[in-house]
Amino acid sequence: MDNLRLAGARPDGSRTVVEVAGVRIGEGLVVIAGPCSVESEDQTIRTAVAIKKAGAKMLRGGAFKPRTSPYAFQGLGLKGLKILDKARRETGLPIVTEVIDTRDVSWVGEYADVLQIGARNMQNFSLLREVGKSGKPILLKRGMYSTLEEWLNCAEYILAEGDGQVILCERGIRTFETYTRNTLDLSIVPAVRKESHLPILVDPSHATGIREMIEPMSLAAIASGVDGLEIEVHIDPSAALSDKAQQLTPDAFARLMRKLERMRAFMEELSSEGESSDPEAAVAKGAAIDVFMDGVD
Ligand code: PEP
Ligand code: MN
Numbered sequence: 001m002d003n004l005r006l007a008g009a010r011p012d013g014s015r016t017v018v019e020v021a022g023v024r025i026g027e028g029l030v031v032i033a034g035p036c037s038v039e040s041e042d043q044t045i046r047t048a049v050a051i052k053k054a055g056a057k058m059l060r061g062g063a064f065k066p067r068t069s070p071y072a073f074q075g076l077g078l079k080g081l082k083i084l085d086k087a088r089r090e091t092g093l094p095i096v097t098e099v100i101d102t103r104d105v106s107w108v109g110e111y112a113d114v115l116q117i118g119a120r121n122m123q124n125f126s127l128l129r130e131v132g133k134s135g136k137p138i139l140l141k142r143g144m145y146s147t148l149e150e151w152l153n154c155a156e157y158i159l160a161e162g163d164g165q166v167i168l169c170e171r172g173i174r175t176f177e178t179y180t181r182n183t184l185d186l187s188i189v190p191a192v193r194k195e196s197h198l199p200i201l202v203d204p205s206h207a208t209g210i211r212e213m214i215e216p217m218s219l220a221a222i223a224s225g226v227d228g229l230e231i232e233v234h235i236d237p238s239a240a241l242s243d244k245a246q247q248l249t250p251d252a253f254a255r256l257m258r259k260l261e262r263m264r265a266f267m268e269e270l271s272s273e274g275e276s277s278d279p280e281a282a283v284a285k286g287a288a289i290d291v292f293m294d295g296v297d
Contacts, residue, residue: 018166036243045083048091059094060230063097064098094113099127114136122154129158152195170207171206206243237249
């Protein structure tokens with residue numbers, strides 16, 4: 001992809017680590033979690049406290065919701081941002097929140113630690129330019145009909161504005177399959193790692209739309225080489241004002257986090273496998289793999 005001047009892979013293979021209030025994305029596995037929408041102070045803060053306890057490193061939550069229907073809940077706007085600010089003060093978790101309009105970028109940036117560009121706005125070039133000027137790290141979701149080349153060119157739009165930093169997030173693409181909300185394209189993860197130096201996350205919530213599929217797809221995403229995950233968690237998913245079917249309860253999220261940590265450790269072990277020629281160490285690793293597989297239910 002020779003049209004990429006800033007988003008493309010570097011000759012020395014080095015990768016970007018985006019640092020957000022002490023959280024390093026592009027090193028280890030970072031989990032961002034929180035509700036689809038900010039609905040109330042109680043819902044957001046209780047969710048934030050629970051995800052922090054479970055090990056999440058950042059809080060997500062939409063105050064501006066890009067909804068299919070104009071009559072669906074559109075988000076709390078400024079009130080939602082103030083709730084996120086309060087959640088940040090109470091938990092210390094940095095905030096990831098979506099901006100959908102060029103006119104809102106500067107003031108949303110006063111509340112957000114990371115500005116999210118949603119799938120529906122991936123190719124909104126004026127919005128990309130505007131967030132590129134904000135000086136904030138940008139979480140750029142893949143458009144539901146977008147190729148890797150189109151996606152990386154959108155990252156290029158942001159980076160071309162200055163010293164911005166971009167985190168990519170695969171969230172499923174549209175295919176003929178309608179059983180799942182989208183089709184999670186995990187093959188994009190190694191492709192991004194080959195073609196770009198930018199960190200890559202997977203969002204299994206929007207990719208599947210089905211709560212039960214979040215665990216297997218998160219484990220698979222770790223196996224594919226992601227730098228992190230973005231997962232929707234709601235204190236009471238059945239009462240959620242958006243994306244009811246795909247949000248996890250805090251308990252389910254805490255259980256998931258324990259498995260993700262084991263998977264991360266397993267992958268780390270696997271990647272160091274080739275480095276040891278000691279047969280005893282290889283046998284010990286084999287035993288570790290058996291223990292891991294026993295624990296997968
Ligand atoms: C979201 O993360 O809140 C969201 C709307 O996701 P997407 O843009 O991937 O549909
Ligand atoms: Mn959602």
